[in-house]
Amino acid sequence: MELRQLQYFVKVARKQHVTQAAEELHVAQSAVSRQIHQLEEELGVQLFVQKGRNLQLTAVGKLFLSRVEGILTDLERAVNEIHEYLDPEHGEIRIGFPHSLGIYLLPTVVAHFRKSHPGVKFRLRQGTYNSLIRDVVKGEIDLAFISPFPEKHDRVCGELLLQEELYAILPQGHLLSEYKQIRLEQLKDESFVMFSEEYSLRSIVLEACAKAGFTPQIGFEGEETDTIRGLVAAGMGVSLLPEMALTEISELQPAKVRVVDPQVTRSVGLIHRSSEKLPLVAGVFQRFLLDFFRDK
The missing domain is CATH 1.10.10.10 (Winged helix-like DNA-binding domain superfamily/Winged helix DNA-binding domain)
Known part of the structure; x- marks a missing residue:
């Protein structure tokens, strides 16, 4: 064989x-x-x-x-560990991330890290909440950014990096688009543009709407933040997105309004397999990330 x-x-x-x-x-x-x-x-x-x-x-x-x-x-x-042993500054980091963190956060931290570690390579894998945990458990990636951060899990462990606020996004010209902040209840009669069921942002929005006393009417579903943002900007409904997913500038841009009562947030963390020590270069990147977000 x-x-x-x-x-x-x-x-x-x-x-x-x-x-x-x-x-x-x-x-x-x-x-x-x-x-x-x-x-x-x-x-x-x-x-x-x-x-x-x-x-x-x-x-x-x-x-x-x-x-x-x-x-x-x-x-x-094993091959990667040998290469890292010979020269950790030319190793490879295998890291997973959800789409919503690939727009701004991932490129930002990788760019900062490579300033002091220019020889390190990255192998990136985008996935959903469940697929990222599965890939970490199977050893197909070393680290994964994940949201929400799993406080308890049998096979993975990690650190909470930040809490991020979700904003309401509305079509330009919407009656509420000029407000500085709104109550989530004010969107109860709107059609929502929602993530598909396998995405964790969907459950976060549904839970927030339940706290506000209503079940959202879902008119459209999508799998990427730029699709959600574009549909809202085109007048197809309203939605809630993390602030980092709203940094991109495009011709078709929705209005962004802070939500209170309840305030909607998500936790973002970094996970790895709990049963094994990280490869050398991945451990260096992990420590860099903890320092990076601690200083924010």
Whole structure:
């Protein structure tokens, strides 16, 4: 059994398509098919079945994938640790983040860090609350910015970095758009532009509306802050967004109004696996972040 076979197997399992896997691996489709066939012959099992134009993992294929992913992750970590041991200033940090923190916060802290550590590389992964925790637990990333910060979790731990206020965003010209602050109850008859169910900002807004005594009417749903902001600016409804998601300047910009009664906030933290020590360079970045936000 060769390392290449395992790498090809994981790529095909993720893409569910030999041609797409071969394109990402920059090899011929026949080479991928041959390696998968040889792997199945050596194991004596069928790892994939054809389903339409795609390949689907068999039950034993799913079991094998869960083990192989762990092996490849451990191998990658071992290689990175050797490189860091030889020269920590040229290591790689694997970090995850939600979209709302990728607009301003992540580029800001990375830029500040690289001023004193210019040789360090970053591998970035965007995800939702649940997917970021899963990727940290599986060891696919070292650190993750996350919101809300999980106060208690069996597999991850970390530090609270900040509490961020959420603002109401309204179409320009809305009756409330010129107010300095509003009560959330004043939006009870409005159509809301809301995040999809897997995004934590949705639950934060729903809980705030419940505290204000109403259930919001949801007219549109989206998955990124710039989509939410653009729909509101186009007059499709109202919403609540974190302040950091409202820093971008564009032609289509909604009005921003502070919300009181209740004030709406979210916690932002940094997590890592609780069972393992961070790689050297990731530990350096973690300490930098704690100092960075402590001085804010």
